[in-house]
Amino acid sequence: xxxxxxxxxxxxxFRIIQxxxxxxxxxIMKFSEDVMYIICNSEANEGGIQVWSQIKVDSLFxxxxxxxxxxxxxxxxxxxxxxxATLKSASxxxxxxxxxxxxxxxxxxxxxxxxxxxxxxxxxxxxRKVRVAHDVKIEVMKPADVANLKEPMCPEPDVHIIxxxxxxxxxxxxxxxxxxxxxxxxxxxxxxxxxxIRTDTVNVDTEWKNxxxxxxxxxxxxxxxxxRDPDELFSVLVSTKSFFKFLNSHVxxxxxxxxxxxxxxxxxxxxVGDLADAGGVLTFYIPGQLIDE
Amino acid sequence: MSQxxxxxxxxxxxxxxxxxxHDVRYFAALLRGVNFxxxxxxxxxxxxxxxxxxxxxxxxxxxxxFADIFDEYTYNSESPAAPQxxxxxxxxxEDNSAFEIPLNTLIExxxxxxxxxxxxxxxxAGAATGKYKKWKRGGDDSDxxxxxxxxxxxxSSNGTGGNKSIDHYFGNAADKGTGMRMTYAGSGFxxxxxxxxxAAGPTTTCEITTYEAxxxxxxxxxxxxMVLKIILKSSWLRDALSELDPSCDKLTFIGNPPPxxxxxxxxxxxxxxxxxxxxxxxxxxxxGSTEMDYPNDRDVLETFECTRPVTFSYRFGHISRTLRALxxxxxxxxxxxxxxxxxxxxLMPSPKAKAEAAADAFIEFRCLPLDDELV
Numbered sequence: 001x002x003x004x005x006x007x008x009x010x011x012x013x014f015r016i017i018q019x020x021x022x023x024x025x026x027x028i029m030k031f032s033e034d035v036m037y038i039i040c041n042s043e044a045n046e047g048g049i050q051v052w053s054q055i056k057v058d059s060l061f062x063x064x065x066x067x068x069x070x071x072x073x074x075x076x077x078x079x080x081x082x083x084x085a086t087l088k089s090a091s092x093x094x095x096x097x098x099x100x101x102x103x104x105x106x107x108x109x110x111x112x113x114x115x116x117x118x119x120x121x122x123x124x125x126x127x128r129k130v131r132v133a134h135d136v137k138i139e140v141m142k143p144a145d146v147a148n149l150k151e152p153m154c155p156e157p158d159v160h161i162i163x164x165x166x167x168x169x170x171x172x173x174x175x176x177x178x179x180x181x182x183x184x185x186x187x188x189x190x191x192x193x194x195x196x197i198r199t200d201t202v203n204v205d206t207e208w209k210n211x212x213x214x215x216x217x218x219x220x221x222x223x224x225x226x227x228r229d230p231d232e233l234f235s236v237l238v239s240t241k242s243f244f245k246f247l248n249s250h251v252x253x254x255x256x257x258x259x260x261x262x263x264x265x266x267x268x269x270x271x272v273g274d275l276a277d278a279g280g281v282l283t284f285y286i287p288g289q290l291i292d293e
Numbered sequence: 294m295s296q297x298x299x300x301x302x303x304x305x306x307x308x309x310x311x312x313x314x315h316d317v318r319y320f321a322a323l324l325r326g327v328n329f330x331x332x333x334x335x336x337x338x339x340x341x342x343x344x345x346x347x348x349x350x351x352x353x354x355x356x357x358x359f360a361d362i363f364d365e366y367t368y369n370s371e372s373p374a375a376p377q378x379x380x381x382x383x384x385x386x387e388d389n390s391a392f393e394i395p396l397n398t399l400i401e402x403x404x405x406x407x408x409x410x411x412x413x414x415x416x417x418a419g420a421a422t423g424k425y426k427k428w429k430r431g432g433d434d435s436d437x438x439x440x441x442x443x444x445x446x447x448x449s450s451n452g453t454g455g456n457k458s459i460d461h462y463f464g465n466a467a468d469k470g471t472g473m474r475m476t477y478a479g480s481g482f483x484x485x486x487x488x489x490x491x492a493a494g495p496t497t498t499c500e501i502t503t504y505e506a507x508x509x510x511x512x513x514x515x516x517x518x519m520v521l522k523i524i525l526k527s528s529w530l531r532d533a534l535s536e537l538d539p540s541c542d543k544l545t546f547i548g549n550p551p552p553x554x555x556x557x558x559x560x561x562x563x564x565x566x567x568x569x570x571x572x573x574x575x576x577x578x579x580x581g582s583t584e585m586d587y588p589n590d591r592d593v594l595e596t597f598e599c600t601r602p603v604t605f606s607y608r609f610g611h612i613s614r615t616l617r618a619l620x621x622x623x624x625x626x627x628x629x630x631x632x633x634x635x636x637x638x639x640l641m642p643s644p645k646a647k648a649e650a651a652a653d654a655f656i657e658f659r660c661l662p663l664d665d666e667l668v
Binding site for chain 1: 398404493494
C-alpha cells in the first residue's frame with residue numbers, strides 16, 4: 001500500500017476540512033486514483049446529517065501516487081480535528097512564522113501505527129529553511145467495511161434551487177436557531193425559497209424570490225413532468241442545528257444547490273470552485289423530521 | 294404581499310397599529326435597553342408606545358418610544374367609544390392598547406439579517422453637549438405629564454438649535470439598514486413584522502404571539518418627595534458602573550447637600566468642608582468595596598440638587614441592568630425620593646437627520662432600595 005502526494009492547494013483543503021470538522025470530529029477519507037472522498041456518516045450526528053464529498057485529486061494535489069490491493073483505493077478513518085490542525089500549520093493563510101514551500105502527504109507506519117504523515121518545508125522571514133512534520137494517526141479500513149459504506153438513498157428530488165450566498169443565510173439561521181429546533185425549508189420551481197419556523201411564541205418566514213432553479217445537468221432526466229405547477233412549494237422540515245452545521249461550509253462554498261425531497265430529506269451540493277469547473281462537491285444529506293405541525 | 298394573512302382582517306377593521314421605519318437600528322437599540330427580562334408589556338397610544346419590563350417586583354424599566362421615530366405611524370383605537378384624551382394622567386384611562394410580548398424574540402426578529410446590531414448611538418455620544426439643555430429642567434410636573442412636556446420641549450429646542458451632528462446624517466446614509474413594517478391587528482392577534490434589507494434581498498415575515506397584558510408593578514415617583522436630583526453625562530455614570538466588579542452585590546448612592554454658594558469657587562471642591570462627599574457611589578461585594586466620588590463641577594454634574602444627606606443601597610444586579618441603556622444614551626437624570634425609590638432616566642439620542650420632527654426617546658429605570666438601608 002503506497003500513497004504519496006504534494007498538496008498544491010492547502011488553503012482549499014484546509015477550508016474543506018474546516019467545514020467537515022464542525023460536523024464530526026472523526027471522518028472517513030477514501031483516496032482513489034482520481035478522486036478524494038470525505039465521508040461523515042456517523043449515526044450519532046445531530047439530526048442525522050451526513051456528508052459525502054468528492055474532490056478531484058487534480059484540484060488539490062500534484063505528484064499524486066496511489067497503490068493498493070483494493071484496486072488502488074485506500075480508505076482510512078482519522079480525526080478531522082487533527083487533520084485540521086495539521087493543515088492549519090501548512091496553510092499560508094494562517095499567520096505562521098514561515099512561508100510554506102512544499103507540503104508532502106504520505107502514508108507511513110510509525111511504531112506499528114499507521115499514520116498520514118505531512119512534511120511541510122518552508123522558509124522563515126530571515127531566510128532560514130524550516131521543516132515541520134505532522135503525523136495524523138489513521139486507521140486503514142478493511143475493504144469489507146468500505147463496501148458497507150452506503151450513500152443514503154433518496155428519491156428524485158422535487159425541486160432543485162440555487163441557494164443565496166451561504167454567508168447571507170448564516171446570520172438568519174443563527175437568529176432562528178435559539179427560537180426553534182426545527183426549520184422548515186420550502187422552495188418551488190419558480191425561484192422562490194422560504195425558511196420558516198413555527199413555535200408557540202413566534203412564526204418567522206424569510207423568503208427569497210429570484211433564486212435560480214436548476215436540474216443537475218449530468219443526472220437531469222427529461223421526465224420532470226412539464227405539467228407540474230412551477231409555483232407549487234415543496235417543503236421539508238429539518239433540524240435547525242443540522243442546517244446551521246451545513247452552513248459552516250460557507251467558508252468553502254461558491255455555489256450551493258439545494259434539493260428538496262418533500263417531507264423526506266434535503267440534499268445540498270456545495271461546490272468547491274466554480275460550478276462549471278468544480279474541483280469538487282460536498283454533498284450534505286439532511287433527513288427530514290416528522291412532527292405534527 | 295407576504296401579508297396576505299392579515300389582509301383579510303383589515304377589511305373588517307383597520308389594524309390597531311401600523312408603523313414603518315426604513316432603519317430599525319434605533320428602534321432595536323431602544324428595545325435592547327430594557328431587554329433583561331423576556332416578557333415585556335407594550336402599551337400603544339396615539340403618540341407612540343411604551344415598553345415596560347419588571348424584575349423581582351423591584352426594578353421597573355420603561356422605554357418611551359415616540360411615534361415620530363417611525364416613518365409612518367397610525368394608531369386606531371380598539372374601543373372607538375373611549376375618549377381620545379391622551380393627556381390623562383392615569384395611564385389606565387388613556388386610550389391605548391396593551392399586550393405582552395416576548396421582547397427578546399422581537400429583538401432577534403428585528404435583527405434577523407444581522408443588521409440591526411449597533412444603533413447610531415455611538416455617533417450621538419460625542420455630540421451631546423449643549424443639545425439637550427431643556428431635558429427635565431422642569432422636573433416638577435407629575436411624571437406622566439412630564440414626559441409629554443419633555444417631548445414638546447425637546448422638539449422646539451431641536452428646531453431652534455438645528456445643531457444635529459453631521460455624523461447623524463452620514464452615519465445614516467453610509468450603511469443602509471433594515472427596513473420594517475409593523476402591524477398589530479388588535480387584541481388576540483399577533484404582532485406582525487415585515488422586514489427587508491433592500492428591494493432585491495429577502496423579506497422576512499414574523500408573527501409574534503401577543504399575550505394579554507397583566508398589571509405591572511407601579512412605582513410612582515412623586516417629585517415633591519425628591520431628595521436628590523442629578524443630571525449628568527451618561528458616560529460619567531457608565532464609566533463608574535462598568536468599573537465595578539460584577540461580583541459586587543450592593544451599590545450605595547450617597548448624596549450630601551452642596552455648600553451654599555458664596556462665590557463660584559466652592560463648586561470646584563470634590564468634598565465638603567468636613568470631608569463628606571457630595572456624591573459618592575459605593576459598591577460592596579465579597580472581595581472588597583469600591584468608592585467613587587464625583588466632584589461638584591458643572592462639567593460633570595450638570596445639575597445637583599440635594600435637600601438633605603441621603604444614603605440608599607440597591608442590588609448591584611439590578612443597577613447593572615441599566616448598563617445596556619446607559620451605553621447608548623447621552624444624558625442621565627438620577628433622582629431619589631425620601632424613601633429611596635431610585636429613578637434613572639436615560640436620554641437616547643435619535644439618529645434621525647430631520648431634527649425638527651424627531652423627539653428623542655428615553656428609557657427610565659425605577660428601583661426600590663434594599664430595606665435594611667432605610668435611614
